[in-house]
Amino acid sequence: MMVAVGIGAVDVPPADVWRIVLHHVTGGGAPGDPALDQIVWNFRVPRVVLAALVGAGLAVSGVVLQAVVANPLADPYVIGVSSGASLGAVLVITLAGGALGGLGVSSAAFLGAIAAVVLVFLLGRRRGRLAPTRLVLSGVAVGYVFLAATSYLQLRATPTELRQVVFWLLGSVAGAQWEQLPVVTTVVVAVTALLSLFGRRLNALLAGDESATALGVDVNRLRAVLLLLAALLTGTVIAVAGGIGFVGLMIPHLVRLTSGADHRRLLPRAALVGAIYLVVVDLLSRTVNSPNELPIGILTALFGAPFFLWLLRRNNSLDAA
Numbered sequence: 001m002m003v004a005v006g007i008g009a010v011d012v013p014p015a016d017v018w019r020i021v022l023h024h025v026t027g028g029g030a031p032g033d034p035a036l037d038q039i040v041w042n043f044r045v046p047r048v049v050l051a052a053l054v055g056a057g058l059a060v061s062g063v064v065l066q067a068v069v070a071n072p073l074a075d076p077y078v079i080g081v082s083s084g085a086s087l088g089a090v091l092v093i094t095l096a097g098g099a100l101g102g103l104g105v106s107s108a109a110f111l112g113a114i115a116a117v118v119l120v121f122l123l124g125r126r127r128g129r130l131a132p133t134r135l136v137l138s139g140v141a142v143g144y145v146f147l148a149a150t151s152y153l154q155l156r157a158t159p160t161e162l163r164q165v166v167f168w169l170l171g172s173v174a175g176a177q178w179e180q181l182p183v184v185t186t187v188v189v190a191v192t193a194l195l196s197l198f199g200r201r202l203n204a205l206l207a208g209d210e211s212a213t214a215l216g217v218d219v220n221r222l223r224a225v226l227l228l229l230a231a232l233l234t235g236t237v238i239a240v241a242g243g244i245g246f247v248g249l250m251i252p253h254l255v256r257l258t259s260g261a262d263h264r265r266l267l268p269r270a271a272l273v274g275a276i277y278l279v280v281v282d283l284l285s286r287t288v289n290s291p292n293e294l295p296i297g298i299l300t301a302l303f304g305a306p307f308f309l310w311l312l313r314r315n316n317s318l319d320a321a
Helices: 002-006 014-026 034-068 081-095 105-123 132-156 159-170 178-196 199-206 209-214 219-241 247-259 263-285 296-314
Strands: none
Touching: 002 014, 002 034, 002 263, 014 034, 034 178, 034 199, 034 219, 034 247, 034 263, 081 105, 081 132, 081 159, 081 219, 105 132, 105 219, 132 159, 132 219, 159 296, 178 219, 178 263, 199 209, 199 219, 199 263, 209 219, 247 263, 247 296, 263 296
């Protein structure tokens, strides 16, 4: 993270980065050059911290959703959360000029994500129980409906609005501000810590519903709680960073290759790897085509798709799933 803070249109030596960060965190020492202080503390540190939080949140959400729906290809896109967030954000951008009834883009995106989860939750129930296959199919259906509405709104958008919409849909942490971080940090840290307490029960889900029930797990209630927590986590990070794909899909599998499938280890390690991964991707997004900046979603798709092609060739269990 410190390396990422120091690299950009204006490179800042690591010693200066440390001095500036320590000055603002501890109050000791002098910040040095005011221009460098402004670049590091007000622009780059919030951006890098937000990238780490978003990467961790999406990775943890992917781990949980893959267990909840018993599908190795599950991620926030599969259950419609990302599509709901996109519709909420695009609705505000194209019809209300950035605010609708007091709602900004981030708030509308979060509400859209929650609305998508509620629909998937209601449609995924069968005889009072949440069925994994129905959850996946409901998520795909809801996602396509929301995607159609989003595409229609894009057709109505002005060129200026359309550029903002496309950049948001592909994801970016370029507009990170200190004011955004307390809420995102609280949600990501609290939900990740809470989900870690469900490690044993997530392991039980991997054995199948019957085996989990025999171990004393209320499968239906567990799925509902985990789905809501994953939706809260995903909705929060997507609301501030836009639609960033493949992180919740790729990172859980990448961590399983080295850590195994025990969720007590998998969840915290996925959070760490997801944070590192998105910090690196964000660094590339603002340096590979400098001074222009690429949306993060372009690079995550560029890295994520070949990874899964390799994984499909390496692991026949995905074919069976």
